[in-house]
Amino acid sequence: KPYITQLNVNGYFAVELAKHLSFRSQVAYNVTTTNNRSFDDTLTNNAKSYNKQPVVSLSNNEVIQVVNSNVLSYTNPSFLGTKHSLTALFGQETQKTTTTANSQVVRCFPVGVSADRAFNNLQLAAASTTAYPQLPPVSSQVPVTLASFFTTVDYNYGHRYYAKVT
Numbered sequence: 001k002p003y004i005t006q007l008n009v010n011g012y013f014a015v016e017l018a019k020h021l022s023f024r025s026q027v028a029y030n031v032t033t034t035n036n037r038s039f040d041d042t043l044t045n046n047a048k049s050y051n052k053q054p055v056v057s058l059s060n061n062e063v064i065q066v067v068n069s070n071v072l073s074y075t076n077p078s079f080l081g082t083k084h085s086l087t088a089l090f091g092q093e094t095q096k097t098t099t100t101a102n103s104q105v106v107r108c109f110p111v112g113v114s115a116d117r118a119f120n121n122l123q124l125a126a127a128s129t130t131a132y133p134q135l136p137p138v139s140s141q142v143p144v145t146l147a148s149f150f151t152t153v154d155y156n157y158g159h160r161y162y163a164k165v166t
Contacts, residue, residue, distance in 0.1 A: 001038070007031040020076045028067040035060050039115035050107045050132055056118050056125075059103035069093040085156040095146045104137040 010028035017023055040046040040055040047055050071091040079086035108126035109118050118124065128134040155163040 001036070003035040003037075005031075005033045020074055022073050022075075024071045024073070026067075026069045028065070030063075030065040030067075032063045033061070037119060039118055041115075042111055053107065053111060053126075054109035054113055054118060056106045056109065056122065057103070058106075059101070061102075062100045063097065064100075065095065065097045067093070067095045083158040085154075087154040088152070090151045091149070093146075093148050093150075096143065097145075098141065098143045100139075100141045102137065102139040105135045107134060108132055 008028070008030050010026070012024060012026035014022060014024040036057070036059045038057045040057070042048075042052045042054060044055075047053060069091065070093075071089060073090075074086070074088040076087075077085050106118075106122050106125045109124055110126075113124060125134065126132070150166075152164065152166040
């Protein structure tokens with residue numbers, strides 16, 4: 001049965017630095033944790049492949065993501081006179097995501113053991129044998145980082161001629 005918890009926190013601020021010039025910064029922090037516990041009784045295919053003995057599977061996943069975005073904007077609807085308009089945007093965004101995963105499969109519990117008893121007494125499982133070895137726990141941590149930069153400039157003359165550079 002999966003148990004999922006999430007935390008999402010974000011915020012931003014914007015400030016006008018000068019006439020026609022503004023800055024906006026945004027940050028977000030997200031954490032998602034998933035815990036899975038499963039029990040396979042003697043009737044399941046998973047248990048049948050291990051000498052028809054119950055199996056417990058435990059796994060935990062955690063994903064932490066931090067995002068930051070910064071944008072500087074210049075907007076002047078009457079640039080170089082009333083017929084000219086100029087808008088420029090310069091920005092940067094960074095994202096960092098770290099995924100951590102841990103899992104363990106414990107096999108060869110006594111036939112007839114209940115799920116609650118198996119989860120609370122993992123030592124009830126038989127020790128490793130050559131025919132049915134206990135699997136070692138598995139864990140991993142994968143960090144991913146992304147940085148991006150962007151800009152765009154829009155020019156308008158008399159609401160008739162447009163130019164855009166990105």
